[in-house]
Amino acid sequence: MAEKFTLFDKIWNEHVVCVPAGRLPLLYIDLHLVHEVTSPQAFEGLRVAGRRVRQPERTVATVDHNIPTEPRGTPIKDPIAARQIGALQQNCRDFGVPLFDMDSSEQGIVHVIGPELGLTQPGMTIVCGDSHTSTHGAFGALAFGIGTSEVEHVLATQCLHQRKPKSMRIDVRGRLGEGVSAKDLALGVIGQIGIDGATGHVIEYTGEAVRGLSMEGRMTLCNMSIEAGARAAMIAPDETTFDYMKGRRFVPRDWDEAVVRWRALASDPGAAYDATVEIDASLLAPFVTWGTNPGMIAPVDGRIPEVSDLKADRPAVERMLEYMGLEPGTRIEDISVDRVFIGSCTNSRLEDLRAAARVAKGHRVAPKVRAMVVPGSQAVKHAAEQEGLHKIFLDSGFEWRESGCSMCLGMNPDILQPGERCASTSNRNFEGRQGRGGRTHLVSPMMAAAAAIAGHFTDIRNWRFR
């Protein structure tokens, strides 16, 4: 009987350059995405060693992490941020790397523009000095985050020494209910397997609920997989994938041939995984995180759990609740918010903005709430404006800003003040992530928009759409 391979095996095997004796396999990298924060020391390392970028045509850079979301052309007030952006511009010039700069119509969050431009393709190996590189796995690519030393390694060699991770299949049965989004599925997975539940593994998502997701939804799901510790996550490409990609700028010119090749990128029936997890989609609800890691979730119609009901150790949970300013037993819908952030590489694509705008339409942001919408890219911003989504947001009292990572990690001026509570469509609710003392609750775009209007979390399943 022929050997059976998973999708992950197939991509891995295709990219092993050689296995030197006594060393880890050398893996070829098809696409290297670069941004301003994790690359300056890598380029400097090349300079010091007198090395060049081996494959500038497989390398693409943009600015996203530290840039302001004020109107373009506004001078960057933070001199250290400006210097970091200047360093990337200089490095791209010196080493011949294409850059989608601040003023480019292609600029955006690196994990939004890769797919949007057709750079992200099935079967590829993709790396970036950013943990959310797992996003690109939505196209059936092997995509993972690396540190700056590895960025330098890829720039110099287009390869990485990698130990082959284990494989994990997460099979999502049934369908997601009304008001339950890909974000809720992602949070549900993390809640079930834990924030280190997939450490050392590459996840492949399968099942009816996953097949039913749009590419945007699949990206949200793969994006958050790092929050379960996964090395990468992937979904086999299908018609949904090809429909999304067709006509995009950097897709292969021999399109039909490429699609034939990509169709073979599926796990063989009966292929073995190191671990398998089953999720029942019909049991998922719109979730709200209440702690300081993404595994601490509660359904919006639930309550903050009692400390004794949790597996985590007591001091850790008590510390979390103290940081978050919450009491066990509190109804989630009774938690009010000060700020709302709709954006990030998790939830800033056109579909996310459409979902939030549908909720916001005809309503007003609650008086005490400051709510901002930060599109993932200039292309998303432009497309949203073509549809009039910005009008809906502005008329409802949301701020409509320029593209970037923004308040997901608060490297730019968009941060929470100490004690402020935020409903955020981003991916991490760690202590201080959005600003020292800031309290982050992770939710879907619909839930975030609804919280902005109600002034507190509210069940989107009961929303009065106008």
Next chain:
Amino acid sequence: MKPIRIHKGRVAPLHRANVDTDQIIPKQFLKRIERTGFGEFLLFDWRRTSDGKHDPSFVLNHPRYAGASVLVAGKNFGCGSSREHAVWALEDFGFRVLIAPSFADIFANNCVKNGVLTVVLSEDEVGEIARRAAEIDDYEITVDLEQCKVHDDHGLTAAFQIDEFTRHCLLEGLDDIGLTLQHEAEIAAYEARHAAPISPI
């Protein structure tokens, strides 16, 4: 990269689970384009009060752990962001060895690239080392990468596992870009067989 073979040093306990890299080095320090000088910002929000002063109640600020070069921590240490600045901060602060029940993948890779050894021991062993660090004055531990063993002067011994390539790189302090470039012929052959999948940019 500095080789590491046998390291003996003072132990500081940060016995919490899931210490993320946002905590280890907060975002405001990631704008620097240098690779050095991150130590003073290590665990900034925990080590310092909101007015920027050292918080005497935080474990790493306690005089008994001054000069520690071994950090013992809870499971899933280094989870979250891929920022290598977290390792640069730990290393610049003086840590050469980290001991925990588990480490996040990207963080562990980043440690190897900087000559920082991550030692995985059982929850019980980690708990015992953390207890001894807190209770025994001037508590030191010896980490022997040649033998893959840990021991102290009070009878504790433990063995750990590490893959052979990582061990080799750490023992020799190897620049692995140099190693990879020895395979120029194989890489070039691979590239000749695989056309770039992206239309020209």
